[in-house]
Amino acid sequence: MNRRDFARTLGLGGLAAAAGTAIPGCAPQSQTFADKHYYINRGYHQIPKLRLSTDRIVKETVGLRPYRPSGPRIEAESLDKKTIVHNYGHGGSGWSLSWGTGNMARQLVLATGQRKIAVLGCGTVGIATARLLQESGCDVTIYAKDLPPNVTSNLATGTWSPASRVCDPNVARPDFRKVWEEATRFSFRRFQFLLGMNDIACWVEEYNVHTEPPQSNPAMGSELYELPGLVPERVALTRKEHPFKAGFVTRRSNMMFNIPSYLHHHLNDFMVFGGKVKVQEIKRLEDIDALPEQVVVNCLGLGAKAVFNDAELTPVSGQLSCLIPQTDVQYKLNTKGANFIARKDGIFLGGNGIVGNWDTTPSKEQTEKVVGVLQKLMAEMRG
Template identity: 25%
Template sequence: MALFSSQVVHSAPFYDQLEAVQLDDAHFDAMGRVEAVGDIDRKVVCLRPMRKGLPEISAESLGEQVRVHLYGHGGSGWTLLWGSVDKAVTLFEEKAREHEFNDQVPITVIGAGCMGKAVALSLYHAGYRSIRIIAEQDSRIASLNSTGYLAMVSLATENETEKKEAEQLAIETLKGYQRVDSGTHPIINEGVHLIDVYSGLGKEGEEGPLETYTGIEPFAEAGLLPKPEKGVVEFSTGVSYPMQKFRTYFMDTAVIMAAFDRELRTRNIPVIHKTVDSLDDIKTNVVFNCSGLGAGKLNHDDRVYPNMGLLLDLAHQPLNKLDYIIYTRYQPPGAPKRSSPVDKADIYFMPRGGGLLGATFIDHNDGSDTALNEALFTRILRENRQFFGYPINPH
């Protein structure tokens, strides 16, 4: 059994024995690139719709039309979902009273990600009956690639006030997921459950998993989720590490999006595949701008930019034994020390889909640098193989 940091240093109220992610059949080709065969199902490049500062949640009147903006959540769209949607709908209803709109007022929602679909269903629940969604497409979108990890990460807040505002949206979202989990949410009641999250305890300069900001801390400090415990994790491969264990909600994004789609069909809310080049092209009385990266262009907002993420979707995993999350910085044994920011994870496993490894956080990157992408895919696989206790260079 290998242990990269002393057990003596850390108290161990838990000793968790976990199945390791299966990476025996994960390979590099002759050029050192990850091959999408065996345990690797596919390599995914995804772009998060970041916005410098807070996400844009606002409402404005332009003559007889009301425009509501709901975008710029970065990689925290699912973490801020219900709080953001409730705020946007509240702002709209204030404008609706000013304009004396009735429940048949025509509403167009632009964007078919989690924000767009959740806001359409929330409007229906509030009594509005003339709703449509317009989106370029809704099958290969960021909301489906998202890992579904309820945590305050991948935002671009610039000061403590903005951070607190984002945390309040996240707290309201947590309450929403608690209702989903308990079966009492008015829109959906599946795809969400509590899960263990493991992160490192090591200090800078040590090898193995290092102390990491997980994004769960604000919820734990507010007493809404359990405070972390310190202990030891041993994987089925024999490697063992001192780690912290948090609890948070895991959202199976594919399950939830499928549930949204069923609810939309039941309520006869159409999703129209069409490109919107300008908000001026939409003539309905109400427009919700929820189109992710495209929302910045539609609203002439230069604070919106892409943050690239890379994921390795897995295959052949014993998911019934992998109901946990790893989110930790990691210093591979014998590798040069790196000076990455403390809030960026190097080992990132989620049980979403068939299981996945990732994710990178590369600001102002549109994913077009294929050489960089391949280098990062290689690093993801190599370091996850080391972390979970496999040989470094299988061929």
């Protein structure tokens, strides 16, 4: 059977439906005339509506971003006979920057000449750092009081956002822009090698939908820390190109991380390459002194505050509500007061950040606010 016969057997309409696209001139006539928005919301920019109701929410969490206004701490210091390499305080950018700052920590470790290394912490930063050290021939043991899924990293949205709440540019260290750029570039390149691995990292379409030109918040690390040329630029869409009621709509492709499978994959790799994991709480510096390794990498996230007496480290809480996955919804959307992202394990609604809040109890008001904003936006969508 040749290609033309195959097409005839299936019927062109069947092929179009299978591909999920409208072949010009082949769309069912009734649909074309019954719905003038057919080509808007069923054409090039397919944006299915999210089915939103509180009974579809299966999980709610509050995670605490480890925020330092001066930026993450990446440096080495001596503690008696040991070297401590700090790698913590990534704010809302820990997923994105994990490989980049992990690489910086690796350089500081290798400079000591030691190869038997302790990594404190088993979140995304600790795991990435431990893997990089293994790649450089180190014998690594991770010490952590909690392992995935019971880590802050498991409570994140999981998008490429290397400048999100990463610092306050007004008080950031003078060299921080340079450090951030180096970490961002290294991480971005590393993520390209993780694409196609059972979707632990993948690309997603991201829409920003606003009724007024969106304002950024410079105090939380913002456009000052944009790096053109990595992910594609945002493209403004005209009203004919999107189904939303809002007048300011952009689209771009962005990277995202399917958090549970990503953490599982890398922790597994760590152990396949001979890494050891010990469940242990570090309460004070003496506990670090008692470890057999001479070089210790501190990836404790917010836990570093108490152990290293870091007055600057502050939580910025963020609440997420997880909806049952919806097969046709495979995009990310940001609007004023709310956002959502479709991951493999669910559709995560969020959008808040409360500086200095240690309370991890989900708030009903916050859930209702986010659901309300998104329900209205969906109800007003054409198509």
